[in-house]
Amino acid sequence: MANDGQKTKEQVVVEAATVVVFRNGGPDAPEILMIQRAKELSFAGSAVVFPGGKIHESDRELARSLGAMHGDDTAARIACIREVIEETGLVIGISQRASADQAQAARAMLADREDLAPVLGQFGWTLDLECLVPFARWVPTFKPGRIFDTRFYLANLGSGNVELTPDLGESTRLFWASARDALDLIETRAIKAIYPTRRNLERLAQFASFDDAAMHAAETPERTVSPWIVQGEVEQMLHIPEGIGYPVTAAPLSQIAID
Numbered sequence: 246m247a248n249d250g251q252k253t254k255e256q257v258v259v260e261a262a263t264v265v266v267f268r269n270g271g272p273d274a275p276e277i278l279m280i281q282r283a284k285e286l287s288f289a290g291s292a293v294v295f296p297g298g299k300i301h302e303s304d305r306e307l308a309r310s311l312g313a314m315h316g317d318d319t320a321a322r323i324a325c326i327r328e329v330i331e332e333t334g335l336v337i338g339i340s341q342r343a344s345a346d347q348a349q350a351a352r353a354m355l356a357d358r359e360d361l362a363p364v365l366g367q368f369g370w371t372l373d374l375e376c377l378v379p380f381a382r383w384v385p386t387f388k389p390g391r392i393f394d395t396r397f398y399l400a401n402l403g404s405g406n407v408e409l410t411p412d413l414g415e416s417t418r419l420f421w422a423s424a425r426d427a428l429d430l431i432e433t434r435a436i437k438a439i440y441p442t443r444r445n446l447e448r449l450a451q452f453a454s455f456d457d458a459a460m461h462a463a464e465t466p467e468r469t470v471s472p473w474i475v476q477g478e479v480e481q482m483l484h485i486p487e488g489i490g491y492p493v494t495a496a497p498l499s500q501i502a503i504d
Contacts, residue, residue, distance in 0.1 A: 256386065261395040262321035263297025264329060264377060265445070266337060267455040268402040274423040275455055278402075280332055280411070281418035281436070293427070293436045295445075296332050297395070298415075300324040303360040310362070311372070321396040322374045327361040333409045333419055337400050338377060339370040376400055378459045381448075381490075383441050383470045387483070397445065399462060401455040424450035440472070440483060440500045447493050465490045474498060 270276030279293050304323040305316065313319035326338035334352045336343040343351070351364045365372065377398040384394045409419045422430070424446045430436045431443060438446070452458040470491075472483045481498040485491055 256389060257391045258384075259391060259393050260300045260317075260321075261298060261393045262300055262324040262328070262398070263295045263395055264325040264337070264398045264400050265295050265380065265449065266329065266335065266400050266402055267458070268421060269404040270421065270423055274425060274450075274453060276421040276423055277427070277449065278333065278335070278409075279420055279422060279427060279436075281420075282415060291437055292442070293431075293438050294442055295397070296329045297325060298328045298332075301327075301359055303362065307360075307362045318379070318396070319374060322377045322398065323361055323372070325377060325398055325400075326372070327355060327359065330361075330364075331355045331359070332411070332415070335402070335409055337402065338373055339365075340373045341368075341370050343368070343370070378462050379467075380458075380462045381445065381470060382467075385441070386471050387474050395441070399455065399458055401459075440496065441470075443496070443500060444485065444491055444493060448491050451492065461490060 266278040267275045268278075278296060280296055281293050282291060300320050301324065304320040304327065307323050308316050308319035311319065322338065326336075329335050329337055330348070330352050334348050336348045336351065347368050351368065354364050354367065355361070364370070377400050379396070380399050381397040382395065383397070385392055411417055411419050427436070427438075428443070428446050428450060431438050431446075449458060452461060466489055468486060468489050470485050470489070472485050475482045475484055475495070482495045483498045483500065484495045487494050
């Protein structure tokens, strides 16, 4: 074993949040929103990911203003809502129904200043943070350098087609696909994904609806996923814990790269 999952002195931890947005798809499985990152990005360039990003100080300030008892979790949910608007133009996590014009204006405001609080005030929106369901937390610590402490959430858009456009900065393409279809695209190399995305797609592919996935998340023991390396007979393998919902718990270390 090359690393036991403990953080080293050389590592810089970046707190982040991401959200798996569901919509009703075909008869057999829901669709989820995927983003293809720009190839120029230093982290996961060209890879397909779920919407999300770093937790900003503005997210923490808004969480504090709400008197949040669990500030880190609240700030992460706020970051998810902000990032989805920024990256896709889709508004989730508010109690009101946002119009297309409001969504476009909110996105423009966030492009100018990455702070959700003024957007809420501008449109009289109130947050519905409970609609984001905690799903996982990943903190890969097996290699030096920058690592991400990422909280994953689930959110349900419901039915209906929604016109979305990428920001053409960090992302170049948006699309909806079932988790199984996304995995098939990865296997055929039509799209690229890093290790945590693949493991979470495999986990999501087990469910026939958002409600099934949300129930599973509520019933699954909470445990931070910190992969570790084991030398196999042929190559090094990256392992994650058993018993926390993932059907695949060991895969080649090469999957940490975009292959």
